[in-house]
Amino acid sequence: MQVLVTGATGHTGRHVVAGLRAAGVDTRVHVRDPLKAPEGVDVVRGDISAPAEAAAGVDAVYLLWPFFSAGGIEQAVEPFRGKKIVYLSAMSAEDGGVWSDVEAAVRKVTDDWTFLRVTGLATNALAWAPQVEAGVVRAAYGQAKRSVVHERDVADMAVKALTEDHAKQIYLVTGPESVAQAEQVRLIGEALGKPVMWEEQPPEEAKAQLSVHLGAEFAASAVDYWASLVEDPEPVSLDVARVTGHPARPFGEWAREHFS
Numbered sequence: 001m002q003v004l005v006t007g008a009t010g011h012t013g014r015h016v017v018a019g020l021r022a023a024g025v026d027t028r029v030h031v032r033d034p035l036k037a038p039e040g041v042d043v044v045r046g047d048i049s050a051p052a053e054a055a056a057g058v059d060a061v062y063l064l065w066p067f068f069s070a071g072g073i074e075q076a077v078e079p080f081r082g083k084k085i086v087y088l089s090a091m092s093a094e095d096g097g098v099w100s101d102v103e104a105a106v107r108k109v110t111d112d113w114t115f116l117r118v119t120g121l122a123t124n125a126l127a128w129a130p131q132v133e134a135g136v137v138r139a140a141y142g143q144a145k146r147s148v149v150h151e152r153d154v155a156d157m158a159v160k161a162l163t164e165d166h167a168k169q170i171y172l173v174t175g176p177e178s179v180a181q182a183e184q185v186r187l188i189g190e191a192l193g194k195p196v197m198w199e200e201q202p203p204e205e206a207k208a209q210l211s212v213h214l215g216a217e218f219a220a221s222a223v224d225y226w227a228s229l230v231e232d233p234e235p236v237s238l239d240v241a242r243v244t245g246h247p248a249r250p251f252g253e254w255a256r257e258h259f260s
């Protein structure tokens, strides 16, 4: 059996590769820059929009679609027809949007799909790093409670799904608790051994700032979503524990690994 990992240089993909290698699984990666590829694996250079060469001969695929639009997805997944596909999706796939469109395209090419729907990745907090350095993180909705998940838990789920039978399963992949964004920042400070403060940013300012990278529509929906999480925290799922056999890693552990 050979498994193809897309996004292998990314936060989850690199751990998926490590997990597959540790399990003795023949692994291939599809990367834009072979110099950034993990060691000890078969490497195929290319863009995720055209994975035919990388897909040839593999049995299973860890699929990332790192775009805010699903344009081109049908052609991109065609080379994976009939193969096992484990797709890193989002809880918001329930409400339509890019993740829902990618899931639909995946269902059209295979019956052996697994969707890992994450609420949010803990690695999003790395965007705060420059402000953490300065001791104050200025962002919107510090009391938004998020069940962000450690990237290694996502990877552990992916390795299970890629190497066992999890066909037609949709897993909600979360951390073990919902943690307010201001508390996440406090935990990062604790990991660093210095206080890091939260400074509340007006929502309209946050939207304008985020729209530079995310586009206006996506930035606005993200900030409005955080607003909703002040009263209504993100759900906590036991799927990581059920599938991997270990509890999801808490945010404090993630902070110690990345900030101390």
Ligand SMILES: NC(=O)c1ccc[n+]([C@@H]2O[C@H](COP(=O)([O-])OP(=O)(O)OC[C@H]3O[C@@H](n4cnc5c(N)ncnc54)[C@H](OP(=O)(O)O)[C@@H]3O)[C@@H](O)[C@H]2O)c1
Pocket (backbone or CB within 6 Å): 006, 007, 008, 009, 010, 011, 012, 013, 030, 031, 032, 033, 036, 046, 047, 048, 049, 064, 065, 066, 067, 088, 089, 090, 091, 118, 119, 120, 121, 123, 124
């Ligand atoms: N962040 C969240 O909270 C969240 C929530 C729900 C779902 N997700 C999903 O998780 C995915 C991963 O998110 P992340 O921010 O942690 O990213 P990431 O996995 O750390 O990085 C993106 C990966 O995609 C690769 N990539 C980017 N454009 C590519 C292209 N055109 N062709 C081939 N590979 C390409 C990058 O490779 P290079 O090294 O070449 O750049 C990198 O390996 C997102 O795309 C999203 O769909 C994220």
